[in-house]
Amino acid sequence: MSHFHRLTPLALALGLLVGSPALQAAPEPVAAPVENAKAPLPLDELRTFAEVMDRIKSAYVEPVDDKTLLENAIKGMLSNLDPHSAYLEPEDFAELQESTSGEFGGLGIEVGMEDSFLKVVSPIDDTPASRAGIQPGDLIVKIDGQPTKGLSLMEAVDKMRGKAGSKIVLTLLREGGQPFDVELQRAVIKVKSVKSQLLDDGYGLVRISQFQINTGEEVGKALAKLRKDNNGKLRGIVLDLRNNPGGVLQAAVEVTDHFLKKGLIVYTEGRIANSELRFNADPADASEGVPLVVLINGGSASASEIVAGALQDHKRGVLMGTDSFGKGSVQTVLPLNNDRALKLTTALYYTPKGRSIQAQGIVPDIEVARAKLTREQDGESIKEADLAGHLGNGNGGADKPSGKKSEKPARPQDDDYQLSQALNLLKGLSVTRGD
Template sequence: MFGALLLSVFLAVPVFADDSSELADDASELGSEDMLAEAATLPLEELRLFAEVFERIKTAYVEPVDDAELLEDAIRGMISGLDPHSAYLEPDAYQDLQEYTSGEFGGLGLEVGLQDGFIRVIAPIDDTPAQRGGVKAGDLIVKLDDTPVQGLSLNEAVALMRGKPNEPIVLTIVREGIEKPFEIKLLRDRIKVASVKHRVLESGYGYLRVSQFQVNTGTELAKAIGSLQNSGPLRGLVLDLRNNPGGVLQAAVEVSDAFIDEGLIVYTEGRLANSELRFNASAATVAPKVPMVVLINAGSASASEIVAGALQDHKRGLVLGTDSFGKGSVQTILPLTAERAVKLTTARYFTPSGRSIQAQGIVPDIRVEEAEVRNLDNGGRVKESDLSGHLENGTGAARTATGANAKLVEQDFQLFEALNLLKALVILQPPLKQG
C-alpha cells in the first residue's frame, strides 16, 4: 500500500507522486474500533434507499444491468460528488497517473477540469499540441469532434481526447471575448514535458520557467540555476509559474527551498493526523540572493501557488501578473487494488503566514494583465547628436542601448514588465560595502 500527495488540478492525465505512504495507510487501514464506531452511526434509512434503488434498476431498467458495473457507477458517482478534484481511478486512469510523473504521457497536453458541464482549460502545457494550436487557459471545450461534452464525466471526456500519435481531433471552443464558438484542430502526440527551462534574458538577468511540478523538478531547477550562473554573474531572476497547473507537493517544497534560507514553506491541515504536515526551508539554497520577480496568472494553480505564496510571504520576491487559480487542497492517492485507486481530497494547504488560497488565489503584488503591445513610430525625430556641428560628449562615452529587450514587449508583455521591474530593484539596491 502506498500513497501520494497531489497538488494539481484535474488533468488530462493526472499527476501522481509517491511521497506520503503513511497518510494513505492511515486513510485506508482504519483500526477496527474506528470502523465499528463508524458502523454504529451509518445512516440506515439512506442505505435502505440505496438498496431499493439498486433493486429497482435491476428489475425495471429497459436493459439488463451487470451488478459489478452498477456498483462501480455508484462508487464513481459517490466520489465525484465530493469536490472537483476527487476521483475514482479505474485501470487506464491509474496507469496514466503513474506514467505522468516521468514527464511523458499521451494526449493533447491540456490541464482541464469541469465547469457547468463543460471542460474548462486550466492551462495548456508548454510545447504540446494544445499549446501550439492556440488553446488558452480559461477556454471552455463544448465538443470533441462531433461529441458534445455536456453530460460526460471528466474521465469520459479525457478518454475521447486520448489516442494514438498523429490522430486528429477537433475541439470546439468557447472563449471569453469571442462571440461565437470556434474550432481548433489538433494532432494527438506522445508528450514529453521538461518541467524546467531557462535562458538569459539580458546580460545578468536570468529566466527560469517551471511548467509543472514533477518528481525531479527540484533537481532540474538546481541544474538550471547552475547553468545560468555559469553564463555570468546574475543580478536578477524571473521565475515564471504562469499556466503551471501544479503537481507534486515535495517538488513545490524543493523549488521554494532553493530560494528561501529558513522558516516555514507550507503546511497542511486535514482530518487525519498524518495529513497535518509542515515543511520548512533547509538552509540549502542553491539560488543566488539576487532580486526576484515571480510571474503568475489564472493558469497558475496549486503547487505553483505554494511557491508563489511562500516567496511572497518571505519577501523573497515580488509577485507580478494576475490572480492565480485558487486551488488550495491536497489530494491523496489511496490504492484499492493493483489496478484501481481513489484520488481523495484529504487536506487544505496554507502559506507560511497562514493564508488559505482555496477559491481565493494568490493576489500579485503588482498587477499586470496579459496584453498585446506595439511600438509607436517616433517619426524619425532629430536628436542633438544629429545636428551638424554638435558638441562632443566630452567624456568619450559611447551611446549605449537602455531598457529591456525591444522585441520582448511585443512577444510577452508581462515578462517585459518583470524584466523592467528587476532592473529597477537592482538599481535601488544599496551599494556593496568595500572591505
C-alpha cells in the same frame, strides 16, 4: 488539472491537484483511517441500496451486470464530493502515474469542471494545445461535435485521449464570444518542466511548466547555469509560473527552498494523521538572494500557488501578473485491488502565514494583465553629433551620431508584456540596491 508526486515508487500518493485526472503528488504513505470510520453501518440505507440494485437488475429495459452497477455506484459516491475526488480505473490510474514522470499521451491540456462546464485550466508548454493557441479559461463546449454538458470530468478526458497522430476537433468558447473550432493532432506529450535563459546582461529567466519529480533538481541546475553564463553572478531572476497547472508537492517545496534560507514553506491539515505535514526551508539558497519577480496568472494552480504563496509571505520576491487559479486542496491516491485507485481529497494546504487559497487564489503584488506588444518604428532623426563642426564631449568617449541600428536577435521579453514588465522591475530593484 494538475499533478503530483511520487516519493514512494508506486505507493500512496499525497498530492495537490487542480482537477485534471492526469497529475498527482505524494510525500507520505496513506494514513490510518479516521476513528469514526468504525461507526456502525447505516443498515436502512444499505437495504435501500440493495433494493435499488435488485430493481434495476430485474426491471431495467436492458440487462445490466452486477459489476457495472457497483462500479457506477462507486463513481456516484465520489462524484458528489468535490471536483478532484475520483475513482480511477486501471487505464486512468496508469496514466496518472505516467504524468508525474513527464511523458504521457494526449493534447497537453489541463482541464477542470466549473458549473458543469469543461474549462481549460492551462495548456502545457510545447504541446498541441499550446501551439493551437488554447488559453486558460476557455470553455470546451464540444468534443468532435458532441456536447460536453453533462459529461463527468473523467468522461470528457477519456474522449480527448486517443492514439498519437489521430485528430480531434474541440469547440471552444472564449470570454463570452462565439464558439469556434480548433483541430488538434494528438501526440505523445514529453514535458520539459524547466527552461532557463538570460534575458539581458545579469538577468535570468527560469520557466517551470509543470512540477515533476525532478523539477527541484532541475531548477537548481538552471540557476547554476545562469550564473555561469553570466560570469558567475546574477542581478535578478524572473520565475515564470504562468499556465503551470501544478504537480508534485515535494517538487514545489524543493523549488521554493532554492529561494529561501529559513522558515515554513507550506503546511497541510486534514483528518487523517499523515495529511498533517509541515515543510521548512534549509539554510542553503541557490538563488544567492538576488532580486526575484514571480509571474503568475489564472493558469497557475496548485503546486504553483504553493511556491508563489510562500515567496510572497516571506517577502522574498514580488508577485506580478493576475490572480492564480485557487486550487488549495490535497489529494491522496489510494491504490485498490485490480489496478484501481481512489483519488480522494484529504486535506487543505496553507501558506506560511496561514492563508488558504482554496477557491480564492493568490493575488499578485502588482497586477499586470496580458497584453500584446507592438513597437513603433523609429523615424529618421538628426542628432547633435551629425552636425558639421559640433563640439566634442569633454568627458571623452566616441561621438554617437544617428545611424542604422543593428538588428538584435529576438528575445522572449520583446513579445511578452508581462515578462518585459517583470524585467523592468528587476532592473529598477537592481538600481536601487546599487548593483
